[in-house]
Amino acid sequence: MKKQNIKNIANQKYKFGFKTDIESYIFKKGLNEKIITQISKNKNEPPYMLEFRLKAFKHWLTMPEPRWSCTTYPEIDFQDIHYYSAPKTNPKKENLNKIDPKLKKTYDKLGIPLLEQKKLEGIAVDAIFDSVSVATTYKAQLMEYGVIFCPISEAIQKYPDLIKKYLGAIVPYTDNFYAALNAAVFTDGSFVYIPENTICPMDLSSYFRINTEKTGQFERTLIICEKNSQVNYLEGCTAPKFDTNQLHAATVELVALDNASIKYSTVQNWFAGDPETGKGGIYNFVTKRGLCQGKKSKISWTQVETGSAITWKYPSCILKGDDSIGEFYSVALTNHHQQADTGTKMIHLGKNTKSTIISIGISVGKAVNAYRGEVKISKAATNARNYTQCDSMLMGDQCDAYTFPIIEVNNASATVEHEATTSKISEDQLFYFQQRGIDTEQAVSAIINGFCEEVFKKLPPEFSVEATKLLGLKLENSVG
Amino acid sequence: MAHHKSIIIKKNIVKTLILTEKKDTDITYNITMQKNSKLTLINIKNNIKSTDHTNIILAENSSLNCIYISLPKETIENHIQVDLNGKNANCKLNSLSIVNKENKIINKTLINHNFSESTSDQLFKNILNDHSYSEFSGLIHIKRHAQKTKANQLNKNLLLSDTAKSIAKPQLKIQADNVKCAHGSSTGQINQDELFYLQSRGLTIKQAKTMLIMGFAKEIIDFITIKKVKKSLEKLL
Amino acid sequence: MLKIKNLSVKTNNIEILNNLNLHIKAGEIHVIMGTNGSGKSTLAKTIVGHPQFKASKGEILFEGQNILKLAPDKRARLGIFLSFQYPTEIPGVNNASFLRMAYNTHQKSQGHPALDPLEFEDLLQNKLKIANISEKYLDRAVNAGFSGGEKKKNEILQMAVLEPKLAILDEIDSGLDIDALKSVANSVNSLKNKNNAIILITHYQRILNYIKPDYVHVIHKGQIIKSGDKTLAHKLEKKGYEWLITNP
Structure with missing residues (x-):
């Protein structure tokens, strides 16, 4: 594409940038043992959880803030963050019709009605507002199948055996700086338990909303899929526009036992910061990991990353069970001043394990987009296979695209392939659209959607439509 | 002890350098290629230990063709940095390493495309036996405004033993939008279908394997156009 | 419908079209013939506005x-349509969606829903018949992995859908077998009517066994050096371009 065709103006509107004016109970800024104890107290946690938090906190204090990713941002002052914020009116309502009208309105505006009679067909939603879950739909109906879908704060009280067994088992707090921080201060997130021989009767989804300025959201999600069971889980996120950065440091753990299958899809649409100045936006520092513990188990990550000022995220799979399968399908679009350092790890431990990585990075404006990945075939992983494909597209001459894979093979029977290409929208393709009467902006959007098609088709249909729209919106006015 | 060698390939000069070290080495080569020069660099290391650094700067229209053949005793490390500083500068790096016992081959490359319209091509092949180890770490950096660059990088590892280990880090840093850039890496054992095909034509499994391994190696050896060198290499393998 | 007056086109400072004139009325079929590099494709691309070909003179x-x-x-x-000599492949973009997107932009500009x-x-069902192309191509990506013949048929399908006033068919016959x-x-022929x-x-003259032109023009060094009816094409086939270039 021609240089003069690419402009950086793009005063595109972020549709979800509004703030809900609601009275909240907010902790004063700062992080120490007292604050952590208070979080635990507010959540009515049993003593084992406070112990877990404090251990994690002690460990966190010994760790330096990591800087190895391809992103630049000023030092984060962890004492300048509110670690807890919850709407005052909310003790959680089991009767959804009694939910605070202001919250109800907020979720209506986000397209996620929570009221009993209006709630989404066929999708159960856990709505998380700052530090608390404010509503969970279809809870009782799911329980009839033995499926537990509730806020993790509730699971900590109700299902201590499952929590003790799995929380921190896949991502221990020693794993990394943000995993330690999350373990110390996590507030809410979703808990999913699918019992043996059960195909979850509807898709489950969590919707994360950060509302209060200078607040950190420390999401913790745990999904357990017992033998021969299946679940489809969707995650969505938005936040208001603020000039200051907000931190979202999540930990997500998945466990799949024999023959179980978890499909985890994310469409991320946090506020990305001011397009002109790069001011504000979410720092999204996330640890997501799935353990394919059982034979023939399968974990599939699909992500569409369009939001956040900075994304730092590597949804990974540990393929422990023989014949288990790991998948990672990702589209990351960065525009303006956004920076994304994302990718995956596939750790092959079991025999005949298979993994597929399809990563698509699109970099526009002054953005940075990096793929970082690791494929490791351990000695015991006989007949392991991996196929990786990384495609990047650059639009404009001020953006960067990086590809940093590591491929480690310790078993001769492995077949590991990695391919990466860089492309641009060709003038010929653009002209072909134009000759058929389609203007440049629509053409660019269609070509980029085509470029992402391989990943989009892995998304559940309603997410796929949303992702297509989102890309269009993000690219608006980036072509002149 | 490390020592330095500086080589300048003058304007319009065509030169071939064949380096066959007999003793362990620890050398830094600094090679400057002036406009329109051509250099073929053949580096053969057989049964030695070495850590060499080769830094090559290419000016406009210059053309570099490097072939590395490494059969390490203990460890061979080749550090190669190429700076493409002019239009139409182009470099080819081809490497074949055959590693056995507990020996190691480490190839690290950095290709800087500092100017527009330059090209680079890399092909690094490793054959690993016994407890051997290979590491390929290659970075292609296409600098801002180095438009119309073409860069390719490919690493292929053939594992002949269950106890061999290979690590590949093929990396790209791209800061210009009008470029063609691709990299790839594949690791695996001898293709079983190919093996079966040869056996079905009456070859013993050993013959068939040797043939396929030679086939894997040949792609690199064929880049050597000097007959004498090529012959002696084929003998060696 | 189309009047080209004294058109000159340069690309990389080389003059490809030089003072070219051409008048086309509704209902007519004009054939443009010429050797490689005579300026045929440049003329087509200039009419449709390809960014590489800018007029330096004329209108x-x-x-x-x-x-x-x-x-x-x-x-x-x-309403100007070009059937490309080499239709561009657009991976990932569904052919049917592409056709609809193109169709709807035309609808919108004409104030239709x-x-x-x-x-x-x-709407497509009938168009598929006209273009004689199988429905299965609708579900594939635009031109991606199509054979030469399929690409040309897909161009015709687009023409059938968009119903242009002026269709420029750039070597629609190249690379096709007789069927x-x-x-x-x-x-x-079935898309042709008195208004377009x-x-x-x-x-080659070959395609003129099936499509009957009203005019035949021969282009050489960026100018039309001879115009006539279809007999001119026959003559050319027999005698070659050399004959015309040396005896204009």
């Missing part, structure tokens, strides 16, 4: 309006 009037300053998509929406996928599918050639020619016009660019 192109389409229904009285000078279109040289219009963006290519605007020209397309006025856009069609939803179901309505559009009805495909007949099929494409039949499609073009066609410019057929070709090397």
